[in-house]
Amino acid sequence: MLIRAFVPAHITAFFVPIIRDNPQDSGSLGAGINLEKGTNVFLNIEEGLERHIHVAFNGEPVKKEEAPITMHVANKIVPEDFVGEIEIWQYFDFPTGYGFGNSAGGALGSALVLGYKFGGTVLSLAKIAHEAEVVHKGGLGDVVAQLTGGIEIRIKEGGPGKAIVDNIINHEYKVLAIPIGELRTKEVLDDDVIRTIEKEGRISLQRLLQNPTPEVLMNEARRFAEATGLLSNDLLEIAREIDKVIFLPSSMIMLGKSIFALLRDEEEKKVKEVLKDLDLHYEICRVYWGKPLVERWIPNE
Amino acid sequence: MLIRAFVPAHITAFFVPIIRDNPQDSGSLGAGINLEKGTNVFLNIEEGLERHIHVAFNGEPVKKEEAPITMHVANKIVPEDFVGEIEIWQYFDFPTGYGFGNSAGGALGSALVLGYKFGGTVLSLAKIAHEAEVVHKGGLGDVVAQLTGGIEIRIKEGGPGKAIVDNIINHEYKVLAIPIGELRTKEVLDDDVIRTIEKEGRISLQRLLQNPTPEVLMNEARRFAEATGLLSNDLLEIAREIDKVIFLPSSMIMLGKSIFALLRDEEEKKVKEVLKDLDLHYEICRVYWGKPLVERWIPNE
Numbered sequence: 001m002l003i004r005a006f007v008p009a010h011i012t013a014f015f016v017p018i019i020r021d022n023p024q025d026s027g028s029l030g031a032g033i034n035l036e037k038g039t040n041v042f043l044n045i046e047e048g049l050e051r052h053i054h055v056a057f058n059g060e061p062v063k064k065e066e067a068p069i070t071m072h073v074a075n076k077i078v079p080e081d082f083v084g085e086i087e088i089w090q091y092f093d094f095p096t097g098y099g100f101g102n103s104a105g106g107a108l109g110s111a112l113v114l115g116y117k118f119g120g121t122v123l124s125l126a127k128i129a130h131e132a133e134v135v136h137k138g139g140l141g142d143v144v145a146q147l148t149g150g151i152e153i154r155i156k157e158g159g160p161g162k163a164i165v166d167n168i169i170n171h172e173y174k175v176l177a178i179p180i181g182e183l184r185t186k187e188v189l190d191d192d193v194i195r196t197i198e199k200e201g202r203i204s205l206q207r208l209l210q211n212p213t214p215e216v217l218m219n220e221a222r223r224f225a226e227a228t229g230l231l232s233n234d235l236l237e238i239a240r241e242i243d244k245v246i247f248l249p250s251s252m253i254m255l256g257k258s259i260f261a262l263l264r265d266e267e268e269k270k271v272k273e274v275l276k277d278l279d280l281h282y283e284i285c286r287v288y289w290g291k292p293l294v295e296r297w298i299p300n301e
Numbered sequence: 302m303l304i305r306a307f308v309p310a311h312i313t314a315f316f317v318p319i320i321r322d323n324p325q326d327s328g329s330l331g332a333g334i335n336l337e338k339g340t341n342v343f344l345n346i347e348e349g350l351e352r353h354i355h356v357a358f359n360g361e362p363v364k365k366e367e368a369p370i371t372m373h374v375a376n377k378i379v380p381e382d383f384v385g386e387i388e389i390w391q392y393f394d395f396p397t398g399y400g401f402g403n404s405a406g407g408a409l410g411s412a413l414v415l416g417y418k419f420g421g422t423v424l425s426l427a428k429i430a431h432e433a434e435v436v437h438k439g440g441l442g443d444v445v446a447q448l449t450g451g452i453e454i455r456i457k458e459g460g461p462g463k464a465i466v467d468n469i470i471n472h473e474y475k476v477l478a479i480p481i482g483e484l485r486t487k488e489v490l491d492d493d494v495i496r497t498i499e500k501e502g503r504i505s506l507q508r509l510l511q512n513p514t515p516e517v518l519m520n521e522a523r524r525f526a527e528a529t530g531l532l533s534n535d536l537l538e539i540a541r542e543i544d545k546v547i548f549l550p551s552s553m554i555m556l557g558k559s560i561f562a563l564l565r566d567e568e569e570k571k572v573k574e575v576l577k578d579l580d581l582h583y584e585i586c587r588v589y590w591g592k593p594l595v596e597r598w599i600p601n602e
Contacts, residue, residue, distance in 0.1 A: 124513075167422060
């Protein structure tokens with residue numbers, strides 16, 4: 001029997017990192033968007049004489065050291081006395097390291113499929129995924145954001161059950177996502193830029209809470225990206241080209257070398273032409289409004 | 302333009318009521334199930350020279366006094382200086398007063414459609430719905446449960462953003478719901494039985510948290526219903542007939558004169574035969590896993 005979980009890709013518009021001793025007290029404030037594409041995780045269990053946990057990314061088996069977050073999750077959920085071969089297959093719709101919350105998607109998706117098999121509530125499983133993310137510096141706010149879905153505002157930091165995550169009502173916008181390159185979360189979060197991020201992130205959050213609309217979200221996303229100096233010139237050039245044909249400003253995905261924008265139906269055609277001219281690969285997808293899924297997976301159904 | 306919201310019906314398995322001065326501190330502990338059927342609310346706005354709010358239940362316009370919860374919600378969200386005719390149409394898949402969370406569905410659905418038009422985040426809108434429910438004694442835990450979806454456990458009481466609501470992973474069960482008669486929440490919550498409810502509800506919650514599975518949920522639901530004396534003889538007789546052909550015990554919906562059970566696919570046929578013999582109207586539906594929906598509604602799409 002295969003178990004499948006789906007966790008949406010999560011892109012961050014702006015954020016305030018909050019790191020404390022206890023991972024469940026750590027997290028982020030900020031805002032972001034969950035997408036209908038993301039991470040699919042499949043669990044397959046085979047009989048065996050020992051306890052083995054195997055992880056594969058996009059169909060390719062990886063070593064334990066290459067999957068520390070997933071191994072952290074699995075070791076906490078799979079009972080110590082379990083004997084058999086556990087296979088965790090993670091498939092990502094977006095490239096890893098580009099700001100789409102793949103590590104959190106893999107962590108939360110793995111926690112959910114393992115919980116389906118070995119037990120646990122959604123919050124208790126998500127806490128383990130959040131802990132793995134914080135400890136191994138995968139991200140701070142992705143798990144609680146993905147757990148909530150929609151266009152989200154993290155108004156109180158922390159792990160699942162502690163964070164408070166609100167939603168903006170989405171007025172029929174689609175999301176344009178342009179993955180351009182990798183940016184290591186770890187490096188930026190260790191850098192001096194952190195103080196500017198904290199200051200500008202709090203300003204953006206306050207403004208969005210005063211007027212919680214997709215319009216203010218995108219205005220603040222762009223302001224934050226420029227004010228923190230995170231938006232590099234090459235990305236800014238692309239953003240400006242896109243801005244010529246859409247109403248709301250585009251911005252940078254935090255933290256990846258990627259661009260995102262909210263699109264109205266009538267803007268889709270024009271923006272596709274611009275992206276064709278720029279020769280950029282992109283995705284246009286709907287906002288994923290719900291919670292992550294976990295279910296028995298029946299192929300060809 | 303019509304705006305539509307869907308809020309799942311919510312049935313409670315067991316509960317502990319917690320009433321405090323501040324409605325946002327009031328709520329309930331306990332567990333319940335959100336269903337794929339429930340409440341649909343449509344908002345239509347027409348021009349007019351004055352500020353009027355009209356409410357209709359299942360297509361029938363009702364007086365303001367008959368819709369105090371919806372009016373409470375509307376008066377908090379519709380700006381005071383708004384001029385025009387606001388029509389709130391609420392359609393219920395289950396009968397009102399039978400324990401399916403219709404009042405909370407109407408409150409939350411109305412808050413969401415009005416928020417789509419006039420602004421507000423999901424939590425801020427849901428807080429208004431929760432307040433209306435608590436103040437007018439519609440219910441205590443339905444709004445936060447419906448906001449979460451799934452098979453839910455309320456582990457901390459309060460309004461939206463304050464309550465902590467967890468989920469059990471649903472292992473492919475469907476829900477059988479048999480609405481039999483009305484039971485006024487207001488009367489039971491004012492009664493002496495409340496102390497027994499509090500005691501037994503806490504025992505059930507503790508046991509479910511120790512072993513959070515659908516099996517324990519149903520065992521505790523039935524134990525709670527019997528231990529509190531809420532399960533009347535006529536309902537008990539029906540429950541026993543159903544129990545003959547299904548694996549998990551059926552129980553009473555809190556608080557309505559209604560029965561519910563969790564069904565496996567292979568049990569569906571047998572239980573339908575029993576219900577036909579008993580000449581009872583019933584619904585079999587899936588668990589609604591996600592959050593309530595709110596969207597622009599385009600007929601015939």
